[in-house]
Amino acid sequence: MIRTPLRPLARILKVRREGGNPDAIERENIRLRHEEMRDRERRRAEGRLLVMGVAFFLAFCTVGGRMAVLAQSEPEERRASAAGSAIYAQRADIVDRKGRILATNFDTHSLYAQPQQMIEPERAAAELVAIFPDLNHDRLVRDFTGKRKFLWVKKKISPEQRQAVHDIGEPGLLFGPREMRLYPNGRLAAHVLGGATFGREGVHAAEVIGVAGIEKYLDDRLRDPAQGHKPLQLSLDLTVQAAVERVLYGGMRLMNAKGAAAVLMDAHTGEIVSIASLPDFDPNDRPRPLTKGDASDSPLFNRSVQGVYELGSTFKIFAVAQAMELGLVNPSTEIDTQGPLRQDGFNIRDFRNYGPKLSTTKVIVKSSNIGTARIAKMIGAERQQDFLKSLGFFEATPLEIIEAAGGRPLLPQRWTELSTMTISYGHGLSSSPLHLAVGYAAIANGGRRVTPTILHNPNPAPGPRVMSQATAEAARVMLRKVVSEGTASMGEVPGYAVAGKTGTADKPRPQGGYYEDKVIATFASFFPAHDPKYVLIVTLDEPVETSGSEPRRTAGWTAVPVAAEIIARVAPLLGLRPEIEPGRLADITLTSN
Numbered sequence: 242m243i244r245t246p247l248r249p250l251a252r253i254l255k256v257r258r259e260g261g262n263p264d265a266i267e268r269e270n271i272r273l274r275h276e277e278m279r280d281r282e283r284r285r286a287e288g289r290l291l292v293m294g295v296a297f298f299l300a301f302c303t304v305g306g307r308m309a310v311l312a313q314s315e316p317e318e319r320r321a322s323a324a325g326s327a328i329y330a331q332r333a334d335i336v337d338r339k340g341r342i343l344a345t346n347f348d349t350h351s352l353y354a355q356p357q358q359m360i361e362p363e364r365a366a367a368e369l370v371a372i373f374p375d376l377n378h379d380r381l382v383r384d385f386t387g388k389r390k391f392l393w394v395k396k397k398i399s400p401e402q403r404q405a406v407h408d409i410g411e412p413g414l415l416f417g418p419r420e421m422r423l424y425p426n427g428r429l430a431a432h433v434l435g436g437a438t439f440g441r442e443g444v445h446a447a448e449v450i451g452v453a454g455i456e457k458y459l460d461d462r463l464r465d466p467a468q469g470h471k472p473l474q475l476s477l478d479l480t481v482q483a484a485v486e487r488v489l490y491g492g493m494r495l496m497n498a499k500g501a502a503a504v505l506m507d508a509h510t511g512e513i514v515s516i517a518s519l520p521d522f523d524p525n526d527r528p529r530p531l532t533k534g535d536a537s538d539s540p541l542f543n544r545s546v547q548g549v550y551e552l553g554s555t556f557k558i559f560a561v562a563q564a565m566e567l568g569l570v571n572p573s574t575e576i577d578t579q580g581p582l583r584q585d586g587f588n589i590r591d592f593r594n595y596g597p598k599l600s601t602t603k604v605i606v607k608s609s610n611i612g613t614a615r616i617a618k619m620i621g622a623e624r625q626q627d628f629l630k631s632l633g634f635f636e637a638t639p640l641e642i643i644e645a646a647g648g649r650p651l652l653p654q655r656w657t658e659l660s661t662m663t664i665s666y667g668h669g670l671s672s673s674p675l676h677l678a679v680g681y682a683a684i685a686n687g688g689r690r691v692t693p694t695i696l697h698n699p700n701p702a703p704g705p706r707v708m709s710q711a712t713a714e715a716a717r718v719m720l721r722k723v724v725s726e727g728t729a730s731m732g733e734v735p736g737y738a739v740a741g742k743t744g745t746a747d748k749p750r751p752q753g754g755y756y757e758d759k760v761i762a763t764f765a766s767f768f769p770a771h772d773p774k775y776v777l778i779v780t781l782d783e784p785v786e787t788s789g790s791e792p793r794r795t796a797g798w799t800a801v802p803v804a805a806e807i808i809a810r811v812a813p814l815l816g817l818r819p820e821i822e823p824g825r826l827a828d829i830t831l832t833s834n
Contacts, residue, residue: 246270332422332449333463334472335434335456337479338514338697344434344456344524346449347423350403350416352395353444356385359413368409369394372402385413396439396447397421417444422456424524430482432543433475433516433642433695436524452527453541455695457643474697476512481505484810485515489779492803493519496784500537502544503807504678504778508767510701511682511691513640514775514815516675518544535751537782544780546640546648549671552780553744553796555765556667557613559680561605562716563628564616566708572602572715576612585659589614605719606727608743610666617665622656625664631707632680632690634672641695648673667744674763674778681741681765684720685773688713721770729764732801734808736819740773741766741804743796748783759783762796764804768812771823775815779804 249270253263335344359365362385370378373395384392397419398406406414422437435454439447450464451457455475463473485503493501505515522528522540531539537548564570575598581588595607604612617625629635637649651671653660663669675693682691688708692701708716720740724732728743744763747755763780767773784799785792793799812819 331420331464331466331470332437333465333468333470335463336472336474337477337482338475338512339478340472340474341479342425343430343475343477343479344422344424344437346420349400349419349421350398351393351419351444351447352398352403352406353391353393353415353417354385355391355413355415356387356389357413359385359411361411362386362413365409365411365414368411369406369414372405396442415444417446419447420449421447422449426479426483427525428521428523429479429486430477430516431521431524432518432545432644433477434524435642435644436527438527453644454524454642458641475695476507476514476697477516477695478514478814481811481814482515482517484814485807486517486519486521488807488810489517489803490519492779492806493781493784496781496786496799496803498781498784498799500544500548500782501803502548502674502778502780502782503804504545504674504776505807505811506678506682506691506693506776508682508685508773508776509691510698511679511693511704512698512701513693513695515811516545516695518542518548543642543644544674544782546638546642546645546673546675548780548782549648549651549673550761550763550780551668551671551746551749552674552677552761552763552765553667553746554608554610554613555677555681555742555744555763556665556670557605557608558684558716558720558742559629559632560613560617560620560625560665561601561719562684562708562712563620563625565601565715566712567620567624569619570601570616572600572719574601575599576601576604576609576615578604578609578612578615580611582611582614582662584614584662585657587659589662602719602722605742606722608723608728613666614662617661618658620661622658622661625661626656628707629664629670631705632683634670634676634680638673638675638679638693640675640693645675648675650676667746674780677763677765678776678778681767681778682776683707684713684716685767685776686713717767717770717773720767724766724770728795728797729766729801731797732764732766732805732808734768734805734812737768737808737812737817738770738822739766739768739805739808740770741777741801743801745795758794760794762794762800764796764800766804766808768808769817769820769822774817777804777808779807 252266256263332346337343363382366378366381366385370376424434433454435456436452437449437456438452440450441448451460489501489503501519503517506513520540530541536542578595578599579597581590589610591609591611595609599609599612634650637646653669660669679691679693687710688706690704690707717740720742723729723742724739729741732739732741742765746761748759748761749755761782762784765778767776779800781800785794786798
């Protein structure tokens with residue numbers, strides 16, 4: 242920029258020749274320069290104000306436009322979620338091992354209200370209460386006539402209810418499409434499936450999430466679009482599950498039991514064909530959890546995996562099998578059963594006097610506490626712990642339902658010699674029926690530990706060996722004799738050689754000690770004994786058999802008949818044909834090393 246001099250020489254000389262004042266030229270130039278600077282600053286300020294005005298105008302237009310869009314959109318109720326994420330409602334089906342539906346999706350509708358659009362809110366409230374009796378009339382009137390712009394009326398309604406609401410003719414009552422989880426078999430396998438509910442919700446969609454059971458454990462898998470909605474196939478057999486639950490319910494009622502549990506497992510693969518817990522519930526209408534009292538009083542409590550009990554004499558076969566594996570005894574070894582056996586100030590007694598000595602086999606057949614305790618004493622605490630740990634009795638079972646993690650065994654704080662002896666006959670260590678099923682599967686399949694699973698897996702890898710095949714075979718012979726000659730004689734099922742062991746344990750009091758007239762009765766079994774295919778565990782909580790002159794609570798009178806009826810019902814469904822038991826099974830013995 243070229244600046245004009247304040248005292249230009251040409252003008253100064255001219256003014257001097259004419260006799261004027263040269264300083265007037267400088268003052269005039271200064272005035273003109275200041276006016277030019279003022280005009281320039283004014284133009285700059287006006288430009289800035291124009292830019293700011295345009296910016297504010299655009300901002301107000303943006304906000305106003307967004308408000309207009311929101312005013313025209315449907316209301317939505319959001320829950321904790323990532324901003325802007327879409328609600329994805331589709332969920333994969335769950336089927337049994339034969340592809341039959343256990344859980345699926347059902348298209349329905351939700352009902353919501355926009356009170357500002359309602360014409361006759363009080364009439365609408367009265368009509369809605371007539372359709373949905375659980376709604377509160379006064380509260381609906383307050384909501385419909387208040388300042389609320391949106392409220393849910395019902396999250397799920399049937400097609401018939403939707404038509405009835407539509408007939409009200411109220412424009413402020415609106416419907417939204419919704420997908421809900423449906424369990425078409427009702428209570429069947431309720432504890433396995435668990436149930437589902439809604440997560441994030443909008444009027445046009447709702448997110449279905451698992452709340453318990455396998456629905457929660459495999460929630461990500463069931464909601465994963467990458468799976469292409471491929472059904473989740475379980476190892477359960479729907480027909481077998483129905484038969485087990487039906488018989489178990491009848492047995493629980495006949496034996497006046499508070500609750501019952503049953504586990505039917507493939508002895509070689511660990512696949513669970515049926516698992517039941519009573520009382521149960523309908524996952525379509527899942528009850529609320531208990532907020533006080535004993536958790537086992539709730540129908541939501543899964544006794545098969547969460548029920549941690551002292552399982553009594555069913556544990557005796559583990560002590561005997563370990564002793565045979567270590568070469569300490571063989572089936573014919575004479576064991577001192579003279580009683581009572583006193584240890585650390587406690588007396589260990591048998592149910593009745595079995596004489597001064599019993600063979601190892603008879604210790605199991607007669608269910609001698611004293612004989613088993615003496616065998617456990619030979620084994621020792623450290624080796625006993627290692628063996629039970631190898632069978633899975635020191636950790637929760639890895640079953641694919643969320644409740645299984647809560648079924649961790651209760652171990653003694655100090656594993657003393659007395660603990661070793663009492664644990665050998667099922668007292669002092671508490672575990673679930675599923676733990677027991679895994680332990681008996683190792684005996685039934687020839688000595689390998691299995692991993693229990695609720696998922697169908699036709700080609701599982703063999704588990705680690707926990708005992709030799711010879712030891713497992715000898716233990717099977719003993720358990721077969723328990724049914725054919727011993728305390729489980731009511732467990733005999735014609736055509737299906739049943740082997741197993743009874744267990745009756747006093748039920749502990751919450752405040753300490755044991756009840757005198759309440760027990761946990763268990764029958765652990767497998768069949769057929771000469772070629773085991775399946776393990777069955779039946780546990781009854783506080784059973785009392787009252788057909789005789791005196792009440793009977795032992796497992797031989799309570800759990801065993803129920804298990805026998807289950808085997809008779811389900812063995813044909815499992816494809817097992819009745820057959821004559823080979824006579825050579827009784828001749829198998831194991832010699833000491």
